[in-house]
């Protein structure tokens with residue numbers, strides 16, 4: 001007899017998952033009955049949890065031990081009703097900031113780091129931002145013949161795709177695009193833009209929603225950057241625009257190269273300048289660097305390109321059909337991120353680097369039109385070990401994140417490198433595919 005057939009079965013108790021994201025970018029939290037979670041209530045959390053690595057163990061060498069207590073304090077503006085996953089009850093997800101027991105922010109709360117960055121951009125330069133995350137993932141159990149962008153591949157994922165889109169709409173994740181991608185059984189899903197923290201919150205929700213809907217059909221969706229050596233990579237691309245207080249687009253200047261304003265050029269310069277030190281954050285997996293190679297349309301090198309899909313930072317095209325105005329449309333796409341990055345931290349470091357470009361009045365970044373010359377490209381680190389060394393050596397970047405977070409991050413990521421050290425390339429890809 002199935003549970004549903006039980007005549008006297010009690011109604012399911014509505015549950016709330018109080019959620020955070022850790023340094024592996026996986027969503028973590030605690031579950032409470034929704035009725036027991038009025039606005040302002042919090043639930044417990046443990047400092048050492050931030051030191052859990054991708055293999056599910058607390059790593060050695062972090063500045064936290066078995067002592068201490070924190071609270072997950074839901075943001076009342078980030079309470080989401082997740083609906084429409086076949087076979088699963090509706091769920092409230094209350095996205096939380098991590099605070100001390102007296103309510104003071106915890107220095108390792110990545111959501112707070114993003115909120116502070118967004119606030120600084122507003123206070124110091126009067127700028128706000130809008131952000132849309134683009135996620136690529138693979139249906140690991142897809143076994144029908146593949147062809148990029150094809151009707152056939154779109155249909156191969158039906159009815160899962162329709163259920164996914166339905167669940168997204170029902171859960172307040174407005175869909176912009178759902179498409180069969182280039183890679184083998186690869187798909188892409190784009191959620192409409194929102195304010196930065198809300199956009200990163202949605203990125204976090206989207207990942208588990210996708211995995212849940214695929215799992216309901218006994219299929220495994222994985223966002224891993226490389227499903228197998230030599231395969232097409234999967235990225236997490238971050239589109240973002242800036243707005244001035246009067247609603248105009250401070251990135252736009254029709255008379256400059258790429259139609260990018262001087263301010264936009266300085267913002268971009270900050271991102272390019274710090275990119276090598278930040279790679280450990282936006283490309284944080286041992287296999288991330290297999291994706292960040294030439295001809296993968298990911299981000300083979302550090303440059304600002306006009307409509308160029310190999311650029312770390314792309315000036316996106318504007319649509320001018322029927323006289324549409326390009327001015328409000330011009331925006332950036334940061335293309336180097338992947339699923340290993342905590343979405344709040346990923347966005348925080350990109351915006352913070354841009355903010356530093358403004359603060360330090362950096363020379364506007366060179367706008368590369370067409371293919372870059374070798375001299376116009378700065379290299380990204382060649383692997384995660386080098387990325388971690390650059391991150392560790394950059395005192396400025398460390399100061400953005402705080403020493404507890406930096407030390408924990410280095411320990412988590414170096415333990416991860418040790419865990420994959422003896423694996424073959426195939427085994428590494430499989431390991432990460434299972435995790436992500």
Ligand code: GLU
Pocket residue numbers: 136232233234235236291296297298299309335
């Ligand atoms: N799959 C590419 C990546 O790894 C992106 C392709 C595209 O959508 O432009 O980032």
Ligand code: MG
Pocket residue numbers: 136181188
């Ligand atoms: Mg894509």
